[in-house]
Amino acid sequence: xxxxRPGWAVxxxxxxxxxxxxxxxxxxxxxxxxxxxxxxxxxxxxxxxPLSRAEPVEVRIPTIGVRARLVPVGADARGELxxxxxxxxxxxxxxxxxxxxxxxxxxxxxxxxxTAAGPAVFFDLGRLRPGDTVRVTRADRSVATxxxxxxxxxxxxxxxxxxxxxxxxxxxxxxxxxxxRFDPDRRSYVDNVIVSATRVP
Amino acid sequence: xxxxxxxxxxAVGVGLGTLLLPGAAWAQTIVSPSTxxxxxxxxxxxxxxxxxxxxxxFRVTGPNRDINVxxxxxxxxxxxxxxxxxxxxxxxxxxxxxxxxxGSAAGTATFTVTPIGGxxxxxxxxxxxxxxxxxxxxxxxSAAGGALILARRRRHAVTAATG
Numbered sequence: 001x002x003x004x005r006p007g008w009a010v011x012x013x014x015x016x017x018x019x020x021x022x023x024x025x026x027x028x029x030x031x032x033x034x035x036x037x038x039x040x041x042x043x044x045x046x047x048x049x050p051l052s053r054a055e056p057v058e059v060r061i062p063t064i065g066v067r068a069r070l071v072p073v074g075a076d077a078r079g080e081l082x083x084x085x086x087x088x089x090x091x092x093x094x095x096x097x098x099x100x101x102x103x104x105x106x107x108x109x110x111x112x113x114x115t116a117a118g119p120a121v122f123f124d125l126g127r128l129r130p131g132d133t134v135r136v137t138r139a140d141r142s143v144a145t146x147x148x149x150x151x152x153x154x155x156x157x158x159x160x161x162x163x164x165x166x167x168x169x170x171x172x173x174x175x176x177x178x179x180x181r182f183d184p185d186r187r188s189y190v191d192n193v194i195v196s197a198t199r200v201p
Numbered sequence: 202x203x204x205x206x207x208x209x210x211x212a213v214g215v216g217l218g219t220l221l222l223p224g225a226a227w228a229q230t231i232v233s234p235s236t237x238x239x240x241x242x243x244x245x246x247x248x249x250x251x252x253x254x255x256x257x258x259f260r261v262t263g264p265n266r267d268i269n270v271x272x273x274x275x276x277x278x279x280x281x282x283x284x285x286x287x288x289x290x291x292x293x294x295x296x297x298x299x300x301x302x303x304g305s306a307a308g309t310a311t312f313t314v315t316p317i318g319g320x321x322x323x324x325x326x327x328x329x330x331x332x333x334x335x336x337x338x339x340x341x342x343s344a345a346g347g348a349l350i351l352a353r354r355r356r357h358a359v360t361a362a363t364g
Contacts, residue, residue: 013347020340032323075292079239081316086324095316097264097292115324122322156319165315166236167294178323192319 032113032179035126035151035193048199050171051102054140056094059109063132064124070136072096073110081176083110089120098165101136102144102199106172108164109136113178113189122177126151126193134173134197146173146197153179153191164194171199230259230299232312239314240288245270247299247307248280255302257281263295263314280307290314 056070073082073093084091092111099105112120132148154160164174173196180191231246250257250272257272257280272281281301292314299307 009347009351013344013351016340016344016347020337020342020344022337023340024337075239075316079317081320083320083322089324110320110322113323117324120324154319159319161238161315162234162236165313167311167313176320176322178320182323188321189323192322 032119032123032177032193033126034179035153036129037152048171048201050104051100051138051142051144052140053100053103054138054142055096056101056107056109056136056138056144058137059092060135060137061128061132062135063129064127066121066124068092068111068121070094070109081108081110083112086112086115089115089117092121095165100138101146101173102138102142102171104169104171106165106168106174107136108174108176110176113193122175122193125175125177125195126153126179128195134175134195136173144171144173145200147200149196149198151193151195153193155180155191156188159192160194163196173197173199230297230308230310232297232310235311236313236315237287238317239290239292240286240317241314243285243287243312244282245272245285245297245299245310246276246278246280246282247272247301248276248278250281250299250301250307251303252281257283257302257307258300259283259285260298260300261285261295262298264291264293266290266295287314292316 055072058068059070060067069091071084071091071093073084074096076082081095082093084093089112092109094100095108095110099107101107101109111122111125113123113125114120128148128151130148130150134146134148136144136146138144164176175195175197177193178189178191179193180189182189229248231248233244233246234241235243237243245259245261247257247259252275259270259272261268261270270283270285272283274282276282294311294313296309296311298309301307
């Protein structure tokens with residue numbers, strides 16, 4: 001008699017623990033990963049001849065399993081950077097008023113971190129580390145390869161305009177998505193996560 | 202002594218460099234800031250124009266603009282300045298070419314008009330995950346509590362049996 005009770009209790013505890021662990025992991029995995037806030041360090045300039053202008057068509061980031069089509073984006077009526085429509089969450093945008101990836105200057109790519117339906121194209125951007133590779137295929141079939149310099153989150157009201165769009169003597173790439181806490185009242189994330197990368201051979 | 206020679210020749214090199222470089226600085230135009238969200242104001246300055254020889258003219262060319270802006274004030278650090286309001290500007294990079302009142306070229310500079318603020322690049326997760334995280338923690342807590350009680354009971358049972 002005294003043998004059966006501990007058996008039941010042990011099973012009960014196991015069920016509770018398994019359920020708790022399941023809920024915890026499912027809850028936590030719906031949050032986008034936080035970047036380590038590695039500021040973009042100066043990479044020794046490898047003097048690569050800049051590529052000519054050719055619109056980018058696809059971006060690949062092997063370390064986080066991203067392979068996405070790119071569409072040109074501009075700004076909306078309020079002057080904010082346009083993002084591909086929420087019903088096409090696996091497509092990323094290329095800021096068409098800037099340079100194309102591989103030209104001298106910073107090319108800007110933007111993608112959703114998630115939608116109401118779940119993770120989107122740039123969900124794992126915060127996981128990138130310096131040295132990770134980003135490849136951009138261009139309309140002229142050339143591929144520009146970039147190495148990540150830094151990943152950091154910035155509050156949207158202190159967006160680093162010069163870091164993202166500013167002039168540069170090298171061929172750079174900036175990947176932009178959302179991050180930080182989701183503010184349900186404003187239906188918006190409080191931060192932008194920005195990956196800085198420089199073209200490598 | 203050898204180190205000294207190297208140091209001296211390096212110093213001579215730097216000195217020569219600074220003497221030779223300012224060829225570009227003779228006629229210099231500065232745009233501050235060089236990056237502005239659309240609607241922001243930038244200050245154009247032709248640092249080498251003499252206010253006594255008349256207003257400087259800044260020709261601003263870019264994606265949808267080709268305008269001349271006349272200088273309005275003498276710049277604090279020398280030269281002539283004008284403010285340029287970028288409301289309605291198409292996003293992109295603009296070139297400023299300055300000419301002094303006496304007709305001499307005063308250099309060129311570029312500035313970039315960018316989108317405003319950050320990107321709305323998230324739609325929010327389905328429902329608030331905080332609830333399921335809290336429930337998970339509660340369940341794990343009760344499992345741990347149960348395990349603790351069980352372990353104590355067993356220990357008691359063992360001490361009772363041996364005692």
